[in-house]
Structures are given as structure tokens and as C-alpha cells.
Amino acid sequence: MNEQITEQEINAAGHLTIGGCDTLKLAHQYGTPLVVYDVAKIRDQIRRFRRVFETNHVAYAVSYASKAFAAVAMYQVAAAEGAHVDVVSAGELYTAIKAGFPMERVSFHGNNKSRAELLMAIRHHVGFIMLDNFHEIDLLADLLEQEDATIKVMLRITPGISAHTNKYIQTGQVDSKFGFDLQSGQADEALKRVLANPRMKMKGLHAHIGSQIFELAGFEGVAKKLVEVANHWQKQYGYQAEIINVGGGFGIRYVNADHPLMPEEFVDAIIKTIKKVVAQTDLTMPAIWIEPGRSIVGPAGYNLYTVGSRKDVPGLKSYVTVDGGMGDNIRPALYHAQYETVLAADPHAPLKEHVRLAGKYCESGDILSQDQALPATKPGDVLAMLDTGAYGYSMASNYNRNPRPAVVFAENGHSQVVIARESLADLVHLDRPYKAND
Ligand code: PLP
Numbered sequence: 001m002n003e004q005i006t007e008q009e010i011n012a013a014g015h016l017t018i019g020g021c022d023t024l025k026l027a028h029q030y031g032t033p034l035v036v037y038d039v040a041k042i043r044d045q046i047r048r049f050r051r052v053f054e055t056n057h058v059a060y061a062v063s064y065a066s067k068a069f070a071a072v073a074m075y076q077v078a079a080a081e082g083a084h085v086d087v088v089s090a091g092e093l094y095t096a097i098k099a100g101f102p103m104e105r106v107s108f109h110g111n112n113k114s115r116a117e118l119l120m121a122i123r124h125h126v127g128f129i130m131l132d133n134f135h136e137i138d139l140l141a142d143l144l145e146q147e148d149a150t151i152k153v154m155l156r157i158t159p160g161i162s163a164h165t166n167k168y169i170q171t172g173q174v175d176s177k178f179g180f181d182l183q184s185g186q187a188d189e190a191l192k193r194v195l196a197n198p199r200m201k202m203k204g205l206h207a208h209i210g211s212q213i214f215e216l217a218g219f220e221g222v223a224k225k226l227v228e229v230a231n232h233w234q235k236q237y238g239y240q241a242e243i244i245n246v247g248g249g250f251g252i253r254y255v256n257a258d259h260p261l262m263p264e265e266f267v268d269a270i271i272k273t274i275k276k277v278v279a280q281t282d283l284t285m286p287a288i289w290i291e292p293g294r295s296i297v298g299p300a301g302y303n304l305y306t307v308g309s310r311k312d313v314p315g316l317k318s319y320v321t322v323d324g325g326m327g328d329n330i331r332p333a334l335y336h337a338q339y340e341t342v343l344a345a346d347p348h349a350p351l352k353e354h355v356r357l358a359g360k361y362c363e364s365g366d367i368l369s370q371d372q373a374l375p376a377t378k379p380g381d382v383l384a385m386l387d388t389g390a391y392g393y394s395m396a397s398n399y400n401r402n403p404r405p406a407v408v409f410a411e412n413g414h415s416q417v418v419i420a421r422e423s424l425a426d427l428v429h430l431d432r433p434y435k436a437n438d
Contacts, residue, residue, distance in 0.1 A: 003256050004299075004340055004386050005347045016347045016384050018302055019410025023344040026415055027304050027382045030406050033324030034304040035393050035419075037069075039077060039411035041300035042389075045263065046081040049292060052267035058275075058288055063107055065248045065293030066092050068390040069301070073409055073418035075099035084127070086291055090117045097124060107291075109156070111178050115139055122149050129153045130206055132179055134186075137193050137200075144199035152201045153194060154245060155180060156208075157187045159225045163210040163218030163249065179207065182229065191233055202239065204286060205229060208247025211294065214260055216269040222246050223270050227277040227286075234283055245289035246270055252298045254387050255338045263295065294390035301389020303329055303405075304344065307381040308360070318355045320377055325359015326366040327402045329385070329392040333365045341372050344382040349375035357383075361400050393419070401427050 009017050016023045019038040026036055046062060053060035063084035066074065070087075075096045078085050084105040087093045096106060107128040108121045118140055121129060131137055131153050144151060156179035180187040187205075194202045209222050223246050230241040251260040271288060278285050305322035312318045331337035341357060343349050351373040359366035368385065377383070396404045403422030408415050 004253065005342065010347060014346050016342060016344045018384075019415070020413035021410040021415045023302070023304060023384055024382055026408060026410070027306065027344065029415070030408055030417065031421065032304050032306045032382065033322070033328050033405040035328065035388070035405050035407040036302045036304060036415075037297070037389055037407070037409050037418075038300045038302075039409050042074075042077055042297055043081050045292070045296045045299070046078070046083050048263040049267060049290065049296075050082065052264050052271070053288065056268075056271050058271055058285070060287055061105070061243075061289040063105075063245075063289055063291045064296050065291045066096070067394060068293030069297040069392075069394050070095050071393075071407060071419050072099040073407075073416075074297070075101040077409075079105075083296075084289075086130075086293075087126075090114075090120055093117070093120060093124070093126065103127060107154070112136075113139075115143065118143050119147070122147050122151055127152060128203065130156050131190065131194065132156050134190065134193070137190065137197075140200065141197055144197075150199045150201060152203045154204045154206045154243060155187060155190050155194065155202075156206045157182055157226075157229065159207040159209065159222050159229075161207075161209050161218060161221045161225060163213045163215075187229065188233075188236070191237060191239065195237065195239060204241040204243030204245060204289075206245035206247065206289075208291065209249060211249045212251045213249045214251040214258075216261065216266065218249075219246060219266060219270050220273045223273040224277050227274055227281070227283070230286065231277075231281040231283055234281070240283060241286050243289055244274060244286045245291065248291035248293050248295075250290075250292050250295040252295050252387060252390075254298075255340055263292075266290075296390075298390035299387050301387065301392060303385040303388040303392065305383045305385065307377050307379055307383060309379070310377075318353065319358045320355045320372075320374065321358040321360060322368065322383060323360055324405065325361045325368060326363060326397075327359075327361055327399045328396050328405050329368065329388055330395050330397070331391060332368050333363070334395075339369065339385050339387060341369060341374070341383050341385045343375050343377065344384045346375065347384070352376045361402070363399075398422070398427060403427060 018036045049062045061084040064078045065086045088110045104127040106126045109130045111132045158179040180190045226244045233239045309321045326333045357369040357372045406421035407419035
């Protein structure tokens, strides 16, 4: 029995539904592989994060880290739900602009923003530049002068805390390509440079400690550290931070063995820690920002595949192959990410065998699941892989010149294509014939 699927998600025919839409009908109507989002789940996650701040009367922003899934429709939903968004490239920013996303609610992240990207951000009046390194401070200073503009900025610091898939590590220094180091004084130096530039409006400080975090200690640790830095900056430089941004990384359930905390638990712990540490200082309570990516879109996403060939290796394993794979979800191949997969026609059907769920790409490593318990399957059956909404489509590729799948949003029993399936013509769209010069 798959714990991720509730009875409400199974219709009278016994089929899995997403956003009230029958998955077999979705597969038939739009083809497979298909990425489907349950929009109500996206909205609900944003609302749950927001509600904790509202209940606690704390100034805040829930800034959706759009690298997890970026599409015009996604920025529209985030805008409608009152979220901010983080972008990390001109492409994500462009998509947000196309979606009409309010630019004052956009933060631009990245450890090597180009001159063109910073210029684009200035000209589109992006809300916040998350400054990451000295080169960027110089670049931005130059561009602000050239454009006769000002912009709000925050400093990303490396807090000496990292948390990776369950493990919370506190070290003096973090070996990271992101942000200003605290111990060596880089963060102080960055602050001085920013404060000395009247075109940069220094708003606060930021840190992001990792991904798929299952415990509170990492968030409590980073929240405490950031307030301590803010306190030091206030005492040393008379600068009072208005915003403390503790980043994202809130863990989600991929497999039944995962037991993540609720959004409420994470946010509650962050608020409590910041309030407590602020109370020990002369600081006024700053606004608290968080940057959830995976936890907003991960549980809302499903990949639908059609079963094709099967190979039984006697005495060893059976391979069941689907019509997608590493091109639409590279996470299993890239870092052994695990998911649960069910038969769309009968998600709670008795499990009959353990198979290796293979993709169709020409790589031995293109295995979607090393060990997937499934009912008996046959070619043409539709499988639904659960919780694929984060870093799946956003990392999709055209490897083997396979077109990327369509993305459909489903809500209240209605479905809509929000990213069209790539056509074969799309695949050669950027190709140019070569004329040999002989
Ligand atoms: N914020 C920053 C700065 C990040 O680098 C990331 C992910 O890499 C996130 C937020 C989102 O993390 P997650 O999707 O794990 O919530």
C-alpha cells in the first residue's frame, strides 16, 4: 500500500487522479512521458509556509526557489499565492517577466552572475540582488553607475553550517563555492564595501545550508548564526539588518521510509530561534525570509510513463522499461534519488514483483529505480512516479535527441498544458547545416 496516495486521489474506476483528473485519461490525451502537477498541492504548500508567519505576526517572505521548477505558469501560481521568487539566471528571470511576476518580489541569486544578467536585473527593477562575491560587488557597482540606478541587495554568507540529506554538520568553515566566508572576515569586508556604495541598499543577510533536510537543528543553527552576525554588524558598523534569510532545503517524502517534518514545524522553529536570539541583543526584530523550492513543487509533481519492453535476466533481475528516463528525470542516475512508482490504473494493486525500472536512454545508468515493487505489468500500462515535481523537468535534457515531455497543470478536475511537448522539429530548430569550405 502506497502511503503517499490517499483514498481521495483514487476515483470510482480505481484509477489514480491528479488534481481531480484521471491519470489514464491524461496519459491518453497528452501522451507519455508526461509531467503532471497537482496545482492545489502547490498552492497549499505556499499557504502553509505563509500561514505560520502570519499566525506569529512576523514580517516575512516565502520566496519560491524557482530552480526547482520554472515555467510561466509556475511563476503565475507563485504570484497569485503571494510568494516571492528566487531566480538564478537570465532565463529564469525572463520566464518570470513573461509571466508578469511582480519584479519587486524577485531575488537574483548565483555565484557568477554575468554583466548581462545584472544589467537585465537592474533594468527590470528586480527587487533584490543576493550578492555572492567581491567580483559581483564590483560589477554591480559599475553597472549601477552606468545606469544611474540603485538596487536593494543582501549578502550571502557561508555560515559554517551545512546539512545534507539528514546530516547536520557544524564546521568552522564550509568548503562552498557560494557566499562570503565569515571566519576570514570576507563577510565584514563585503558589508563595508556595500555600505560605502550609496547605490546599493543593504537589506540583510542570507545563507542556505543544503537540501532535503529532515531535522530542525540545521535551521535553528543557521538562524542563530545569522542573528549573531547581524548583531556583530550592528555593534561594529552600526548597520541593522532588516531581513534574515535562512534559505531553503526543507525535506520532503520521496519514499515511504522518509519522514519529513511539516512546513509548520520548520518555520515555527526558525521563528522561535530568531526571536529568542534577537531578544538577547539590541536588534529590532528583522523580517524572516525562507526559500523553499523542493517542498513547494516536489510533492505536487508526477511523471507518467508507459511500460514498453521487458527483459528477464534469469536468476537475477527483471528490467521493466518505460518510455522516458534520465532525459525527463536525471535525479536517480545523477545521485541515486529514489521515488515510489505505482500502476496508474490501480495504485493499491497487490505488489507482485521487484523489478529494475529502466529508462529508454542509451546509458546503462539510466535506471529510474533500482528496486521497484510493482504489480504485474504489461506493455501499454501507465505507471505514475510520485513526488517528481522538483528538479525533474527543470533538469530535463534532449539526450539521445529525445523531445522533452509536456507539462500539464491539473486542478479541480481540469487539466491544461503549460509546457508543450517538444516536437522532432523543435529538436533541430537551432541546428544549422554545415557548408564545408573546400
Ligand atoms: N535557496 C538557495 C540559495 C538554493 O541554492 C536552493 C537550492 O539549491 C534553494 C533555496 C532551494 O532548496 P530546496 O529546493 O532544497 O528547498
